[in-house]
Amino acid sequence: MGNENYYDITIIGGGPVGIFAATYSCMRQAKTQVIESLNQLGGQVGALFPSKTLYDIPGFSSIEGEELVNNLLNQNSQFNPQIFLNETVKSISKNENGFTIITDKKTTYSRTVIIATGVGAFQPRRLAIENAQKYENKQLRYFVKNLNDFVGKDVVIAGGGDSAVDWALEILNIAKSVRLIHRRDKFRALESNVNSLKQANVVFETPYLINNLTNQNEKLKISLKKVKEDTTKEIITDFLLVNYGFISDNKTLKNWNLETNNNLIKVKTNMETSIPGIFAIGDIIDYPGRVNLIATGFGEAPIAINSAMNIIHPDIRQAAHSTQLINNFPDIKKENKE
Structure with missing residues (x-):
């Protein structure tokens, strides 16, 4: 050759x-x-x-x-x-x-x-909940293709790394509300970005795990359970964006x-x-x-x-x-x- x-x-x-x-x-x-x-x-x-x-x-x-x-x-x-x-x-x-x-x-x-x-x-690391798949590409997202989907919406973001914190900062400017769910009180993201998030109008749900998903009036109801406790709460949102890595x-x-x-x-x-x-x-x-x-x-x-x-x-x-x-x-x- x-x-x-x-x-x-x-x-x-x-x-x-x-x-x-x-x-x-x-x-x-x-x-x-x-x-x-x-x-x-x-x-x-x-x-x-x-x-x-x-x-x-x-x-x-x-x-x-x-x-x-x-x-x-x-x-x-x-x-x-x-x-x-x-x-x-x-x-x-x-x-x-x-x-x-x-x-x-x-x-x-x-x-x-x-x-x-x-x-x-x-492949995204998916939400380990039995019925999660039925909500994928609807109220449940693993990727953000178009930020306009979140304009004026209630958005919940799950995760504690750079991607979750970055998306929270990004969506905060256009969404009606942003909540961040993480299983720990500390985040693994860039310190300056976590600082910016704490100064912004974001609600932190820590330390919580997602326990269940259900529909409620065309919105998504998220059931949360506090880590190592029996405490539970429910959140109603338009979108759940999961960032658990790949x-x-x-x-x-x-x-x-x-x-x-x-x-x-x-x-x-x-x-x-x-x-x-x-x-x-x-x-x-x-x-x-x-x-x-x-x-x-x-x-x-x-x-x-x-x-x-x-x-x-x-x-x-x-x-x-x-x-x-x-x-x-x-x-x-x-x-x-x-």
């Missing part, structure tokens, strides 16, 4: 980190492809939280998830990596020139591979024979996995001190790309900053000056 049939870098996963990795890979003039199992780019941010406001993206005081993804795609479109959607990678195997990648649609070849699959296939499935990693820790890929400081030539970035990886932020993944992407380029072209000096890279693309340079 001649090298002309090989991609330099194959990026598996098209979330925010994967998109930026593809952009940077093309800036390094690598022949690049992205393989994404969903029917759109953007990962969890694009599919599940398009309306969520993000406050920890460098350079933005705040930005909605959908806008962030669109900005990344606009940046990416200047370089045009090959992108394949609705395609799942089944296996990666070493060959004499790099790697053979088998998907559910084809066999493709690459000198190096960068895994940016995030948490993998994800259950992820990364079973395919086992087929790729990569060294893992708690279902996360172990990487070296250059983002290389236990298999030379395969790198990993974003929330799928594990190393001491890593923080699960999109910003962290953005920083890992250039490290992985430059490490891969050292394998592909060991004789070429690594570019130090973006201005050196843009010099290779006169059309973009001209466009940015106009």
